Amino acid sequence: MMGDSYSCNEYTNNNNTPEIVFFDLETTVPKKAGQRFNVLEFGAIVVSPQKLSEIESYTTLIRPKDLSIVSVRSSRSDGITREAVKNAPYFEDVAERIFSILNGRVWAGHNIQRFDCVRIKEAFEDINRPAPVPVGIIDSLGILTEKFGRRAGNMKMATLASYFGLGTQKHRSLDDVRMNLEVLKNCATVLFLESSLPSTIHSKWYGSSSIMTRSRANGKSPCREESSRKSPPTSLSLGYQRRVPYTRGSLGKMTESVKGLLFKAKGPQPLSQLLKHSHSLLR
Numbered sequence: 001m002m003g004d005s006y007s008c009n010e011y012t013n014n015n016n017t018p019e020i021v022f023f024d025l026e027t028t029v030p031k032k033a034g035q036r037f038n039v040l041e042f043g044a045i046v047v048s049p050q051k052l053s054e055i056e057s058y059t060t061l062i063r064p065k066d067l068s069i070v071s072v073r074s075s076r077s078d079g080i081t082r083e084a085v086k087n088a089p090y091f092e093d094v095a096e097r098i099f100s101i102l103n104g105r106v107w108a109g110h111n112i113q114r115f116d117c118v119r120i121k122e123a124f125e126d127i128n129r130p131a132p133v134p135v136g137i138i139d140s141l142g143i144l145t146e147k148f149g150r151r152a153g154n155m156k157m158a159t160l161a162s163y164f165g166l167g168t169q170k171h172r173s174l175d176d177v178r179m180n181l182e183v184l185k186n187c188a189t190v191l192f193l194e195s196s197l198p199s200t201i202h203s204k205w206y207g208s209s210s211i212m213t214r215s216r217a218n219g220k221s222p223c224r225e226e227s228s229r230k231s232p233p234t235s236l237s238l239g240y241q242r243r244v245p246y247t248r249g250s251l252g253k254m255t256e257s258v259k260g261l262l263f264k265a266k267g268p269q270p271l272s273q274l275l276k277h278s279h280s281l282l283r
Helices: 091-102 112-126 140-147 157-163 173-196 198-206 214-218 238-242 248-264 270-277
Strands: 004-008 020-027 039-047 054-061 106-109 136-139
Touching (some): 020 112, 039 091, 136 140, 140 173, 157 173, 173 198
Antiparallel strands (some): 020 039, 039 054
16 A cells, blocks of 8 residues: 545534544554654544444555665564555655544544554654644543453453454554454443343353453463554553643543533434443543
8 A cells, every 4th residue: 555545425513523533553663772653654534423434534654754764574464564655655745634634533542642642743743733632532442441351351452353353453554443443332332231231241251250261261362463562551550541642631621521522412322322331431
């Protein structure tokens, strides 16, 4: 894939509710002290908070200024190589499009507060342009750590996807954000069922020593993932959620504001109703 691809479906938001943009970055991995992460790919989907329908999508490879920092060969089957990005646009060439898809929306993704949000801000600082600002952030790593727990093994996206039979994580931005949404849907459904029948379902997850994750049952990890920039921190304490590139006070206000907006919309609200009964996932 070279350059970018873009698709947009006609959509009108009659409720003035901010859309949710799931996004993901693929980057270089620093190999020695002093090196930094460089964005190699950006991918995002915008979804309706009422129906979870995909409104638009955008993905692009990005060429770093120094092409030599990109590996000639990737350790991943679908990994990004030097050859793949050599004819891709520089970040400043796609910055306006990335800004437009992120700014003023709810940002969602896996471990984005510790990683992707920081990298986005750095990339815009490098070209001396204002960075996009979210109206709220939904980090599925923090949410699922607190609400879904370790029943599926570690909290990596690849492990969660394997647990639900969603296939293998490709470590390509657009594929990963779509997988992220499907993982959240599956987790929310399980939590909804547990809250509806707590005495029969919830107790079986937590009250039986015979319950095993797929990785334990198979005697091996369901996937082997390269140690990378997106791995969850050693400690999964939710305290990490405060480490964001925006001020803690303003982010808290934005998050509370968007929670109110998301639940004000009238009419059928599959997402809000499901999350409400799933132990308030957005809390």
